[in-house]
Amino acid sequence: MPPDANRDQITSCLYRAWTTASLLEATHALAEESEIVRLANGWSAVQAYYVLYNAAQAVLVTEGHTRPKQHEQTKRRFVDLWTYRTAKLAPWSLAAAHSTTRESDSEGFLAGPGRPLDMGLHPWTAWQGNQAWDIAAKALRSTRAALVDDRLRKARDRKLSERRKAWHVDNQKRAEQGKKARPEPKTANLTAAERDITERGLRPVTIADYLYRLRVKANYDDITVFADGPTTDAEAAAMASDLVDLASATLLVHEVRIAARIGSKELVRVMDDMLLRNASHMGHLSLRRDLHSRL
Numbered sequence: 001m002p003p004d005a006n007r008d009q010i011t012s013c014l015y016r017a018w019t020t021a022s023l024l025e026a027t028h029a030l031a032e033e034s035e036i037v038r039l040a041n042g043w044s045a046v047q048a049y050y051v052l053y054n055a056a057q058a059v060l061v062t063e064g065h066t067r068p069k070q071h072e073q074t075k076r077r078f079v080d081l082w083t084y085r086t087a088k089l090a091p092w093s094l095a096a097a098h099s100t101t102r103e104s105d106s107e108g109f110l111a112g113p114g115r116p117l118d119m120g121l122h123p124w125t126a127w128q129g130n131q132a133w134d135i136a137a138k139a140l141r142s143t144r145a146a147l148v149d150d151r152l153r154k155a156r157d158r159k160l161s162e163r164r165k166a167w168h169v170d171n172q173k174r175a176e177q178g179k180k181a182r183p184e185p186k187t188a189n190l191t192a193a194e195r196d197i198t199e200r201g202l203r204p205v206t207i208a209d210y211l212y213r214l215r216v217k218a219n220y221d222d223i224t225v226f227a228d229g230p231t232t233d234a235e236a237a238a239m240a241s242d243l244v245d246l247a248s249a250t251l252l253v254h255e256v257r258i259a260a261r262i263g264s265k266e267l268v269r270v271m272d273d274m275l276l277r278n279a280s281h282m283g284h285l286s287l288r289r290d291l292h293s294r295l
Contacts (some may be wrong), residue, residue, distance in 0.1 A: 009067055010258070011270055016285035017254075018274055018285050020050045021247045025283055026238045038227035038236045042218040044243045045226065049211035051247040055254035056081060056208065062261045071212060078208040083110050089253060090133070096140035097205035109137055112205055136207075143213050144205040148198070152190065155198045160188035248284045255288060256295075264295045 013233045022049040031040035031289070053071070056078050061067050068074040082092040084103070093111040097104045104110045109117060118134040119141065127135045163185045190198070217225060231237040259267040271289040 006061055006067075009061045010058050013054045013061060013067070014270060014275060017051050017054035017058065017251060018271075019278075020047050020054065021251060022050065022278065023047055024247050025244055028244045037233065038230065039223070041236060041240050041243070042223040042226040044240055045211070045214040046218050048243045048247045048250075049208075049215040052078075052208055052211055052250050055251055058250075059254050059257050062258045069271065075206070075208045075212060076203060078206055079204050083206060091136050091207050092250070092253060094133075094136055095139065095206045096137065096144045096187065097204040098200045100200060101204060104204075106219075109140075112137065127153055139210050140205050140207070142197055143210045144202065146213065147202055147205060147209070151198050151202060152195065155190055155194065157189050159194075160185065163188050244284075247293065248288070251275065251284075252288055252291075255292065259292060259295065264292050268293050 024044055027040050027044055027047070031037040053074055056074055057067050059081060060074075060077055060139060065077070068077055075285050079095060082089065083095045085093060088111040090111065090113075096109055096111040097108050099106060101108065101109040101110065105112060113133045117137040118131070119138050121131065121138060137223065167182065168183055174181060217223070226239075227236075230239060255267060268289060271285060271292070275286060275289065
């Protein structure tokens, strides 16, 4: 283990990731054949995000970095962890960005398949073959669009605040001169140049941002989208299964990076400790443990 890595923090991050994944697996197992699978998917999306969140933090600490304490810091560091690596690994390395971003293609995607991506597919489409790239790219682009809208709103708010401050100072001067006060500004539109600067300033958007977006939607905005989105119970069950697979695969690729630093034997030892405490609830962890033991 690197001398500057915090063993306790690494273990804590892994335990949180593994425990959350086990809850996700249990939720899927209990709800898959029932009528509540649609509602369960909302909480499964939240759990999938926290699996990635804690797994990414475990890798960061293992590689000698300070553990981020906020969501935005972790999502930002996720870009460095995966998108700008020489070896690309989808979907974790795929990112949506401004077309002028370093290493992006003409459509603003980084680490893509090297072909134009189809943005016309419906998000609930049962994709086939290479359409997985298109579905993932559409999810990231829509996530980036939402983040751009939020940044533009905040930029307008800042500009309006500055206009109001200037208005207040100007009216004080006018009052001293016995002049009539001017109306208080109510809006502030951005110029094309200001919009462009704001859009260019947004970092690349990854699967970490997409899962965070689903977390926010489930926790705060509209959990019914998970119930109403899939057109059939079979699609809802497939979504639940996909979230479990995504969480497990996310853990695997992060565990491989951790094992590269601390050694497979040490990783397996930590896994065994977790399994001894919770053997009956850690299905996928057992499978990955056996895989790492053979590496």
